Amino acid sequence: MTTSNRGFLETLWDFFCSLKLAISLLILLAATSIIGTIIPQGTPPPEYLQTISAGKYKFYQALGFFDMYHSWWFILLLYLFTVNIVACSIKRLPRVWKAISEPTLVMDDKFEKTLSLTHDFRMDGDAAALRDKMVAFLKGAFAEPVVTERDGEFHLFAQKSPYSRLGVYVVHLSIIVIFIGALIGSFFGYKAYVEIAEGTSTSVVHNRADMKPIDLGFTVRCDKFTVSFYDTGAPKEFKSLLTVIDGGKVVFDKRPVIVNDPLTYKGITFYQASYRPAEDAGLYHFTVRERKGGAPVKISIQQGERKLLSDGSTMQVLESSQEVSKFIPQFQGPAARIEVTPKGGGAPQVFIVFQNYPEFDAQRGGDLIFSYDGSEEKMFTGLQVAKDPGVWVVWAGCFLMVAGCCMAFFMSHRRVWIRVRKGEVTLGGSANKNQPGFQLAFDALVDKLKQQ
């Protein structure tokens, strides 16, 4: 390796270790992230595209602004950020580890001058007796000390939470763990979507990214979907009853899935995401009786279906409404418009029957009297389907981050030294964080020692 090569590598290493790079990257990431919150992501709506010029569109497209957080340059920034974190930690960790594993045990005069908190006491007694007294004092008031003898002086050293110094590096590690989890998710997982009509089942879902079908390897059936509303009209709860069947065996039977309570099977999770009424899948119920007498007959009929009646005529449902007053203000409640065609053809009769007015159709004067018993609207439930094998790695990273933050921000490495000479005791202290807080503790320690 030539010297210039070495020089280059060293420069590169220093570049990646630098705090300046870290700060620049943090600010760059913050600034560029704004773009994606202003420009619509994914497929931008046509109304938006009309507001920007063709040149601008091309420019945005080329820079990946429509999928900014997955664009090559944003990913590159994240990789640089990762390398930066690793390099910084590798460079600084040995020094910190040394401060933990090889603490300064002896407070000589030179070291004493570097400490901002010191206190001198005059005390009677020879060094050995004072030493024993101080050991007992530190043990009771702070932490168990280590004693070193040097030149006839005794040096006591005690510390609290030295490992809190590692908190920063735990946070750094946690970021990398979270990134790894996200990568695992993006390579081995997917986000998909499926709509299942009530009473039907599926084993195929569609990838949200490319709309390609994905075979689940088992079957999911939607037994029922319900939506309930508050008095204000705002939605209260969306609920699907899902049954999972794997290899002919029912694994989950009518398990309720609501928002915030998904169903997971074989690493695939189903989330309640949306719903819509199925257009033509409704079932209508009627009661038909003959004017000349006889038992009423209950009929269930689907939209578009033509049904044969007892006198040979046929009926079908043309349209229906849950609230007819919108069209006919004199009437309230559900209604259906039906068409009855006499036996052997002929002019069909079209009329409306109302659920709330069962005797109304008798006035029509037909041979058959219809009353409407309401409809069952069929619903589609919309489920977000996700497989993310990396999610547990992400949670592990989050746990590390919380632990690391607690160590880094709420704990500090506090150290106390006591030097014992004949008739003289010197107390010194330092904390790597929250000096004012430690100063209070140090003053309390001094007061306690004075009382002894």
Place this chain on the structure above:
Amino acid sequence: MNALFFNMTLAIYFAATIAYLAYLVKPREVLGKVSCCILSAGFVAHCAYTVDRYLEAGHTPITNLHESLSFFSLAIVGIYILFERKYRIFILGSFVTPVAFLLMAASTGFPSAIMPLNPALKSKWLMVHTVMAFLSYAAFAVAFGAAIMYLIQQHFLKSKKLGPMYQKLPSLDILDEINYRCLTIGFPLLTFAIISGAIWAESAWGTYWSWDPKETWSLITWFVYAALLHGRLTTGWRGKKAAILAIVGFFVLLFTFLGVNLFLSGLHSYK
């Protein structure tokens, strides 16, 4: 009952603001203590309002802008009282209390009726996530107040106008330290808020991170404060630069809190 507590809080905060501003003009120890007492009384009334609303609604009352602004104000006052107990600097209140009062006043501009929870908000994470977020916002708000005082004080020092105002303000060192202490409280809390939000999003929306504008802006805020924390490791970034960045950070945070809800649409638009 609820409205009574609210109006009481608003009135007491108004009185506290007047008292603290009076202290700014005439910094007598007695006036400072009186101001602090008034503010503490307001804090108690505000807590009563929040608890009462929690009991009435049956869920954490941080689900719309009215409730959020009120809780933001409560958190600021709470964090400020902690700092005042520790540092005994009443004048910080002259900068923080008006903010708390204005937030409370602003919350009256939004519908205050208790609304039932929409399905996505029905989660045990609602309380953890929102309380953490607003406590962190509050810590950053106090940092913002200290940073403004820092810049004012530095302006006096530079122009060598060591008038009465200069003597009222605490030393640059103390202001810088308050700024830093607030960061070391606000940053971990913001981290916890983002993480609890990710856990919640995973169970509600099926993904722990979806680059929703609120998520993205809270990450932007996190980046800005992380940059500030790392900048402080180098000596050149303490003091003035840190104060400026704390102010920038707070504006970013205000956008995360309000701007995203008002100007950008996304999964978090609870108005």
